[in-house]
Amino acid sequence: MERLHSPAELEAFRKAVLADRAPDQPCITLCAGSACHACGCNDVAEAVRVELAKQGLADRVHLRLTGCHGFCERGPILVIQPESVCYFQLTAADVPEIIEKTVKAGERVERLLYVDPDSGEPLAREDEIPFYKYQQRIVFGSNGSIDPKSIEDYVAIGGYSALAKALSEMTPEQVLDEVKRANLRGRGGGGFPAGIKWEGTRNAPDPVKYVVVNADEGDPGAYMDRSLLEGNPHAVLEGLILGAYAVGAHEGYVYVRQEYPLAVENVTLAIQKAEELGLLGDDILGSGFSFRVKVHRGAGAFVCGESTALMTAIEGRVGEPRPKYIRSNVRGLWNRPTVLNNVETWANVPLIIQNGADWFTRIGTEGSKGTKIFSIVGKITNTGLVEVPMGMTLRDIIYKIGGGIPGGKRLKAVQTGGPSGGCLPEDMLDLPVGFDELTQAGSMMGSGGMIVMDEDTCMVDVARYFIEFLTDESCGKCVPCREGLRQMLAILTRICRGEGREGDLETLEDLSVVAKEAALCGLGKSAPNPFLSTLRYFRDEYEAHIREKRCPALSCKDLIAFHIDPDRCRACGRCRRKCPAEAISGAKNVIHQIDQDLCTKCGTCLEVCPERFGAVRKISGEPVPPPLPEDQRTVRARG
Amino acid sequence: MDIARVDQIIDRYGADESYLIQVLLDIQTENNWLPQEALERVAERLRVPLSRILHIATFYKAFSTVPKGRHRIHVCMGTACHVRGAQRVLDAVQEATGIKPGETDLELKFSLETVNCLGCCALGPVMEIDGKTYGKMTPAETAEALRNHD
Numbered sequence: 001m002e003r004l005h006s007p008a009e010l011e012a013f014r015k016a017v018l019a020d021r022a023p024d025q026p027c028i029t030l031c032a033g034s035a036c037h038a039c040g041c042n043d044v045a046e047a048v049r050v051e052l053a054k055q056g057l058a059d060r061v062h063l064r065l066t067g068c069h070g071f072c073e074r075g076p077i078l079v080i081q082p083e084s085v086c087y088f089q090l091t092a093a094d095v096p097e098i099i100e101k102t103v104k105a106g107e108r109v110e111r112l113l114y115v116d117p118d119s120g121e122p123l124a125r126e127d128e129i130p131f132y133k134y135q136q137r138i139v140f141g142s143n144g145s146i147d148p149k150s151i152e153d154y155v156a157i158g159g160y161s162a163l164a165k166a167l168s169e170m171t172p173e174q175v176l177d178e179v180k181r182a183n184l185r186g187r188g189g190g191g192f193p194a195g196i197k198w199e200g201t202r203n204a205p206d207p208v209k210y211v212v213v214n215a216d217e218g219d220p221g222a223y224m225d226r227s228l229l230e231g232n233p234h235a236v237l238e239g240l241i242l243g244a245y246a247v248g249a250h251e252g253y254v255y256v257r258q259e260y261p262l263a264v265e266n267v268t269l270a271i272q273k274a275e276e277l278g279l280l281g282d283d284i285l286g287s288g289f290s291f292r293v294k295v296h297r298g299a300g301a302f303v304c305g306e307s308t309a310l311m312t313a314i315e316g317r318v319g320e321p322r323p324k325y326i327r328s329n330v331r332g333l334w335n336r337p338t339v340l341n342n343v344e345t346w347a348n349v350p351l352i353i354q355n356g357a358d359w360f361t362r363i364g365t366e367g368s369k370g371t372k373i374f375s376i377v378g379k380i381t382n383t384g385l386v387e388v389p390m391g392m393t394l395r396d397i398i399y400k401i402g403g404g405i406p407g408g409k410r411l412k413a414v415q416t417g418g419p420s421g422g423c424l425p426e427d428m429l430d431l432p433v434g435f436d437e438l439t440q441a442g443s444m445m446g447s448g449g450m451i452v453m454d455e456d457t458c459m460v461d462v463a464r465y466f467i468e469f470l471t472d473e474s475c476g477k478c479v480p481c482r483e484g485l486r487q488m489l490a491i492l493t494r495i496c497r498g499e500g501r502e503g504d505l506e507t508l509e510d511l512s513v514v515a516k517e518a519a520l521c522g523l524g525k526s527a528p529n530p531f532l533s534t535l536r537y538f539r540d541e542y543e544a545h546i547r548e549k550r551c552p553a554l555s556c557k558d559l560i561a562f563h564i565d566p567d568r569c570r571a572c573g574r575c576r577r578k579c580p581a582e583a584i585s586g587a588k589n590v591i592h593q594i595d596q597d598l599c600t601k602c603g604t605c606l607e608v609c610p611e612r613f614g615a616v617r618k619i620s621g622e623p624v625p626p627p628l629p630e631d632q633r634t635v636r637a638r639g
Numbered sequence: 640m641d642i643a644r645v646d647q648i649i650d651r652y653g654a655d656e657s658y659l660i661q662v663l664l665d666i667q668t669e670n671n672w673l674p675q676e677a678l679e680r681v682a683e684r685l686r687v688p689l690s691r692i693l694h695i696a697t698f699y700k701a702f703s704t705v706p707k708g709r710h711r712i713h714v715c716m717g718t719a720c721h722v723r724g725a726q727r728v729l730d731a732v733q734e735a736t737g738i739k740p741g742e743t744d745l746e747l748k749f750s751l752e753t754v755n756c757l758g759c760c761a762l763g764p765v766m767e768i769d770g771k772t773y774g775k776m777t778p779a780e781t782a783e784a785l786r787n788h789d
Contacts, residue, residue, distance in 0.1 A: 034757075034758045034759060035758070035759045035760075035761050035762065037772075038759045038762055038765075038772035038774060039762070039774070072759070072760070072761035073761045075761065218755065218756075219756070220716070220717030220718045220719070220720075220721075220755045220756035221717050221718040221719040221756060221760055222756070223756065223758035223760065226758050227758075258664055258701055259701075259754070259757075260758075296660075296661065297660075297661060297664055298699075299660050299663070299664055299695075299699035299700070299701040299702060300699050300700030300701040300702075301698065301699050301700060302755070313660065314657070315657055316656055316657040316658065316659040316660055317659075317691070317695070318694050318695055318698045318699075319698070319699075375760065377718070377719035377760035377761070377763070378718070378719045378722045378723070378760075379722060379723070383719070383760055383761035384761065415718065419718075449718070451718045451719055451722065453722055457722050462721075462722070465718070465721055466718075469716075469755065475698075557726075578779055580731065580734065580778060580779065580782060600730065600734070602727050602730060602731065602778040603724075603727060603778070604777065604778050604779055607777060608779075
């Protein structure tokens with residue numbers, strides 16, 4: 001590839017790339033994000049290649065493997081351009097029919113289309129499907145149309161033009177000012193205004209400065225950073241170069257979890273391609289500005305998502321946070337001024353520079369501008385990644401886009417903000433999402449994980465789960481976090497086992513206050529949130545566990561039992577055969593019974609019992625009915 | 640592990656101390672665990688005290704200072720999987736293999752780890768065996784998947 005020496009040469013390169021591509025040439029894009037990968041998109045891709053070759057279409061139809069489209073529930077996803085016909089949940093066997101009908105004849109394969117759950121009508125185009133229709137995908141939208149391994153694809157959709165504009169038409173101060181005016185707030189958790197952070201670094205006297213991409217996404221249930229870095233790495237890089245230009249840094253780092261091998265691969269390749277084109281390195285686009293980026297893989301520690309811990313990890317040490325008497329934008333990596341922003345924050349920067357702060361501030365609410373990518377997961381019909389303008393209500397996200405709760409169940413709570421966030425009950429669903437709104441409600445934005453819970457989820461167990469996670473991930477440096485969380489976990493575990501005592505809740509509250517006030521870093525300070533928010537909204541569940549030894553959600557293993565209703569059991573034998581613990585006795589025409597001493601409470605019997613019998617049930621807070629005497633165990637004919 | 644191979648890995652990064660974690664990650668990936676003699680070599684070449692290397696090797700989850708089994712099981716305990724019954728999947732794996740998270744059985748057949756999110760929340764509860772993803776698992780299917788490994 002020829003090195004580009006000026007913005008004009010970049011434009012010429014873009015024209016050359018576009019000239020090579022006929023706009024109406026059919027292109028099959030196939031989502032190759034992590035979730036689709038797990039659903040077998042590789043087999044589908046191979047089948048498309050084979051079929052195109054067989055039909056002699058290989059030169060006329062382009063196959064493009066893209067990053068995550070977001071609708072992970074329905075993977076593998078295939079979209080045929082230019083008509084944008086979407087097919088979902090494909091297997092390799094469906095491919096010949098798609099090529100034959102849609103690519104060659106322009107017809108649709110009805111059985112593979114998305115069916116609108118309300119009208120029952122099949123919907124063919126992305127913009128008709130409710131999951132996509134209500135989103136505003138300014139950051140995430142390009143994922144579905146570019147091959148992340150191709151810098152040409154990114155340039156073809158206007159990539160690096162923000163960089164060219166900044167380097168040729170704007171001073172570093174103007175770039176900084178634009179980001180400040182856009183009021184871009186950090187997408188990684190804190191919501192700190194990026195422009196103010198950058199300004200601190202720019203004004204710091206030290207001549208050596210750094211910029212860092214935080215891609216140590218560790219919140220369970222949140223994977224937007226992974227999908228962005230895997231699917232559109234150049235957008236993140238372009239943002240990083242713009243940031244470096246604004247603050248005067250010449251070296252940058254991408255810190256990415258090694259658990260995300262595809263993200264590591266794609267961002268490393270993107271850096272290499274950008275260097276070849278002269279978009280990284282010395283004298284970028286002839287501007288005299290030099291900047292280099294290195295990739296560091298994280299070795300697996302949740303606390304390294306914390307800014308100061310991440311910096312010590314880049315330095316090659318154990319990732320422990322340090323007190324922030326002096327902020328890291330003034331004294332960070334190797335004690336130099338360092339701007340650290342999250343993947344999604346960086347990806348927003350090129351858009352702001354290209355379209356201007358006024359455009360950006362038109363989206364969103366008073367305090368929170370722009371869009372936010374959320375991962376809606378858990379007990380939700382349409383699991384996936386969604387990008388919505390700030391200020392949309394939780395209800396719209398969950399019901400309009402997410403399609404509501406499956407299985408006719410009721411929503412109980414939404415957990416936002418990752419392990420340090422909080423659970424919001426159903427009556428708060430009309431809350432608009434924004435940094436300040438969520439914090440006021442006792443939760444937080446975090447990195448955008450949104451875990452939907454239904455009536456089967458026990459809120460005490462959820463609190464215990466998060467405290468266990470954080471206890472495990474605490475680095476152990478400060479006492480309130482290391483010891484306090486351990487005690488909180490011990491008490492919560494006891495409550496879930498039915499061994500809770502009066503006074504437990506007060507002790508938990510005391511421990512929470514100490515951690516909040518005295519822990520060293522954000523992990524410890526926010527660690528009590530899952531407990532405090534569930535206590536605030538679901539105190540009755542805690543009390544049921546402690547006083548009645550009952551789990552209202554029928555979820556805590558030690559407080560429930562499985563029982564076969566003798567009046568409903570038809571002795572079909574399915575539960576007996578499937579029971580892994582061999583705890584079920586019975587025979588043909590003999591009512592089945594569970595031996596409570598052998599039962600491991602795995603729930604298999606409940607799952608396999610035919611719906612028309614519905615004989616297996618879970619009980620909690622009441623004694624298990626005694627086993628039937630042997631002479632009453634014959635199944636009576638229904639009459 | 641061959642010391643010459645350790646040297647090659649170190650040379651990739653120019654024996655620079657700040658790449659210590661990257662060097663250890665490469666050794667871990669290639670060898671599946673970090674043998675003592677490899678760590679001593681890293682200490683010597685990067686001029687870092689062995690105590691600091693052991694601090695790192697025991698702090699980060701990616702590293703293991705003991706050998707691992709032939710088949711590596713990862714059960715996702717992320718929040719989305721948790722609310723969809725990940726604990727039941729983990730219980731089934733423990734029942735079938737007789738080992739707890741972090742352990743390896745005596746025949747070096749299975750190593751069991753829990754992870755905090757594999758980013759496949761649509762498929763939850765999820766389990767991985769040797770990098771292959773098994774989605775929407777039930778306890779019965781879990782036991783079945785494990786039986787197919789020897």
